[in-house]
Amino acid sequence: MQTKTIQNTQKAVQKTERISGSEAVVRCLLAEGVDILYGYPGGAIMPIYDELYKYQDKIHHVLTRHEQGATHSAQGYARISGKVGVAMATSGPGATNLITGIADAQIDSTPMVCITGQVASHLLGSDAFQETDIVGISTPVTKWNHQITKASEIPEVLAKAFYIAKSGRPGPVLIDITKDAQFEEFDFSYKKCTGVRSYKPVPETDPNSLKAAAELINNAKKPLVVWGQGIILSEAEEAFKAFIEKAGIPSAWTILGVSAIPTEHPLNVGMLGMHGNYAPNVLTNECDVLIAIGMRFDDRVTGNLDKYAKQAKVIHFEIDPAEVDKNVKTDVAILGDAKASLESILPLINKNSHPDWHQKFKDLYAIEYEKVIKHDLHPTKEGLTMGEVLHQINLESKGEAAIVSDVGQHQMIACRYAKFNQTKSNITSGGLGTMGFGLPAAIGAKMAAPERQVVSISGDGGYQMTIQELGTIFQQKTAVKIVVLNNDFLGMVRQWQQLFFDKRYASTEMTNPDFVAIAKGYYINARRVTKREELAEAVKEMMQSKEAYFLEVCVEKEGNVFPMVPSGASVSDIRLS
Amino acid sequence: MEKETKQFTVSVYTENNIGLLNRISAIFQRRHINIESINSSVSEIESVSRWTLVVNLSEEQMKKIIGQIDKQVEVIKAYYHTEEEIIYQESCIFKMRSDLLFDERQIQNIIKDSNARIVTVNRDFFVIEKSGRKEEIEMLQRELSVFGIMQFTRSGRISVSKDEMKISKMLETFNH
Numbered sequence: 213m214q215t216k217t218i219q220n221t222q223k224a225v226q227k228t229e230r231i232s233g234s235e236a237v238v239r240c241l242l243a244e245g246v247d248i249l250y251g252y253p254g255g256a257i258m259p260i261y262d263e264l265y266k267y268q269d270k271i272h273h274v275l276t277r278h279e280q281g282a283t284h285s286a287q288g289y290a291r292i293s294g295k296v297g298v299a300m301a302t303s304g305p306g307a308t309n310l311i312t313g314i315a316d317a318q319i320d321s322t323p324m325v326c327i328t329g330q331v332a333s334h335l336l337g338s339d340a341f342q343e344t345d346i347v348g349i350s351t352p353v354t355k356w357n358h359q360i361t362k363a364s365e366i367p368e369v370l371a372k373a374f375y376i377a378k379s380g381r382p383g384p385v386l387i388d389i390t391k392d393a394q395f396e397e398f399d400f401s402y403k404k405c406t407g408v409r410s411y412k413p414v415p416e417t418d419p420n421s422l423k424a425a426a427e428l429i430n431n432a433k434k435p436l437v438v439w440g441q442g443i444i445l446s447e448a449e450e451a452f453k454a455f456i457e458k459a460g461i462p463s464a465w466t467i468l469g470v471s472a473i474p475t476e477h478p479l480n481v482g483m484l485g486m487h488g489n490y491a492p493n494v495l496t497n498e499c500d501v502l503i504a505i506g507m508r509f510d511d512r513v514t515g516n517l518d519k520y521a522k523q524a525k526v527i528h529f530e531i532d533p534a535e536v537d538k539n540v541k542t543d544v545a546i547l548g549d550a551k552a553s554l555e556s557i558l559p560l561i562n563k564n565s566h567p568d569w570h571q572k573f574k575d576l577y578a579i580e581y582e583k584v585i586k587h588d589l590h591p592t593k594e595g596l597t598m599g600e601v602l603h604q605i606n607l608e609s610k611g612e613a614a615i616v617s618d619v620g621q622h623q624m625i626a627c628r629y630a631k632f633n634q635t636k637s638n639i640t641s642g643g644l645g646t647m648g649f650g651l652p653a654a655i656g657a658k659m660a661a662p663e664r665q666v667v668s669i670s671g672d673g674g675y676q677m678t679i680q681e682l683g684t685i686f687q688q689k690t691a692v693k694i695v696v697l698n699n700d701f702l703g704m705v706r707q708w709q710q711l712f713f714d715k716r717y718a719s720t721e722m723t724n725p726d727f728v729a730i731a732k733g734y735y736i737n738a739r740r741v742t743k744r745e746e747l748a749e750a751v752k753e754m755m756q757s758k759e760a761y762f763l764e765v766c767v768e769k770e771g772n773v774f775p776m777v778p779s780g781a782s783v784s785d786i787r788l789s
Numbered sequence: 790m791e792k793e794t795k796q797f798t799v800s801v802y803t804e805n806n807i808g809l810l811n812r813i814s815a816i817f818q819r820r821h822i823n824i825e826s827i828n829s830s831v832s833e834i835e836s837v838s839r840w841t842l843v844v845n846l847s848e849e850q851m852k853k854i855i856g857q858i859d860k861q862v863e864v865i866k867a868y869y870h871t872e873e874e875i876i877y878q879e880s881c882i883f884k885m886r887s888d889l890l891f892d893e894r895q896i897q898n899i900i901k902d903s904n905a906r907i908v909t910v911n912r913d914f915f916v917i918e919k920s921g922r923k924e925e926i927e928m929l930q931r932e933l934s935v936f937g938i939m940q941f942t943r944s945g946r947i948s949v950s951k952d953e954m955k956i957s958k959m960l961e962t963f964n965h
Binding site: 347348351352355356357358359376408409410411532533534535536537538 | 803804807808811812815819852853856857859860862863864865960
């Protein structure tokens with residue numbers, strides 16, 4: 213149904229041209245600055261692919277080997293570039309295969325536009341061949357979605373799609389286009405969307421809340437900042453650094469927030485949550501003011517909410533009003549864009565330092581180093597650790613690489629130990645925890661930032677969920693570096709089975725194929741490492757390779773990731789072993 | 790511990806778009822909250838729809854859900870109200886056998902006393918309509934049920950708030 217909202221996307225004033233709906237889609241993508249998209253053709257989207265053939269010098273279509281790969285690639289592209297990722301698929305199974313990536317993008321606030329073909333409008337609802345109600349299916353996992361049945365709707369709806377995907381708290385948008393709308397001709401013109409009546413992407417910041425927050429911060433004796441991806445999404449890195457440096461506040465991150473400031477920044481006290489660092493977790497329950505910025509108090513970060521920072525006054529900088537008080541009750545909420553809010557509060561903040569409070573972080577870090585980090589990064593016992601692989605990658609990358617991790621033990625190790633000097637360098641599936649994310653996301657990341665080293669780190673389980681994307685890497689000549697940390701287990705599940713299910717390893721041991729042979733089958737340089745003395749040289753060879761490179765590292769089978777906040781426990785009950 | 794639940798009436802001003810029912814009902818569904826009644830209609834503002842939902846839940850849950858409804862792109866504004874903050878009505882219709890009208894004189898008194906009205910009468914059945922609060926409708930239903938009700942249906946609640954909702958003022962700022 214035509215709405216005011218769509219009418220508000222500004223009526224075109226330029227001259228019109230009579231073209232087909234499918235050509236209109238391509239023209240819209242070009243107008244939005246899309247030069248690369250990921251997808252998989254099929255019957256219901258063939259007219260658009262036919263147009264892409266005509267425009268292949270302007271838009272590069274990447275044929276992934278599965279539609280899920282297309283969405284994860286688009287996510288990787290979006291996360292490293294800050295631009296909207298685009299994925300495309302046909303109707304029915306093509307469209308449903310996008311759903312995992314869409315859900316992942318929704319929970320991780322990744323801007324993405326997915327375009328799906330649909331059966332002709334006269335067949336809608338008839339259970340036609342390859343018909344699914346993708347708008348209905350995707351509703352709970354999209355920021356917005358819409359079905360187009362008339363070509364004339366295409367410009368306004370696509371303009372709105374890109375605007376919604378990118379603005380405010382970003383997210384995925386799905387546009388479903390019937391086949392007849394793709395064929396239909398109409399008078400085309402395009403104008404970018406600049407506003408939607410019912411949608412206010414950035415709430416207004418109340419100056420009183422800024423003052424109240426500043427007062428709490430200025431009077432705090434033991435303040436702690438917890439920051440998330442909101443810093444990166446609003447490009448608030450500099451404002452954030454200026455804020456914590458002026459106030460002298462120890463600052464800890466969620467896994468999607470890391471890389472917003474360099475790992476080695478003296479105020480960076482590490483990772484929060486289930487497998488985070490000891491000091492920030494324990495001291496969350498000692499701080500007197502907790503300043504959350506662009507994060508949403510995920511349960512993996514907070515542990516048991518009944519025992520989370522009860523002693524602290526909580527300040528929450530947040531763009532999405534629905535996140536305020538959702539999990540943790542706040543004393544002061546600062547709604548708005550993180551960058552603008554941080555710039556506004558900076559003059560109200562006193563220059564400060566908290567040496568005794570900082571010392572507590574250092575003391576607890578020393579305990580964690582002795583009990584965990586030393587053994588992870590510089591092991592002396594037999595069996596390669598995941599941590600020492602990350603250590604070698606750090607040595608070679610010098611903190612300049614983008615690390616794209618899959619989901620599991622290796623992900624936690626990668627996030628804990630990878631060093632970052634640049635923002636937008638840690639790309640992982642945070643909220644949904646999607647195994648199979650890593651490899652295709654790395655493809656998108658490398659294509660968005662070809663000048664950067666992009667290292668995909670997976671476990672043997674997740675890697676096999678989207679292993680077919682090696683074909684995309686080979687065909688596209690994407691020089692992504694692929695590391696599989698192979699312990700022949702679904703490692704994280706096995707760790708839980710060991711700790712909480714009496715070592716009953718139910719269906720977590722994997723008999724794996726010859727990963728090196730498979731990579732070589734895709735004509736990708738590949739190497740397997742089983743001994744410590746081979747590791748440094750192998751990592752060096754991989755990082756210096758100008759082409760795609762696959763490195764399998766056979767790590768200890770039953771290595772665990774510590775520290776760990778057991779499920780349902782308080783963050784201050786974090787275990788070191 | 791379960792928080793105390795009570796009845797809330799939710800008013801949602803929205804764009805008139807296909808698929809929005811799915812989005813809004815899914816917000817309740819994923820939290821296992823049953824929607825007691827739901828009504829969608831035009832509103833006092835041209836091209837803006839108004840939804841009225843009745844739900845039982847704790848106020849803490851209600852606040853969170855309002856936030857989730859409000860963040861939907863096509864939702865202009867969502868409000869929630871307690872019973873004391875609104876004026877509401879529901880409608881219902883009963884279909885009954887026509888012979889009861891003549892054989893059971895009490896039925897005519899029930900209709901009169903309850904401020905219901907007869908919509909139509911024919912050889913086989915007659916139809917009673919009643920608008921009012923939930924309790925009034927329930928009482929009428931109880932009284933008529935002893936005679937046998939052929940069909941009964943009730944509408945969703947519609948309501949207006951006692952306080953101003955300032956939606957028009959808000960829309961002025963939304964317009965680009």
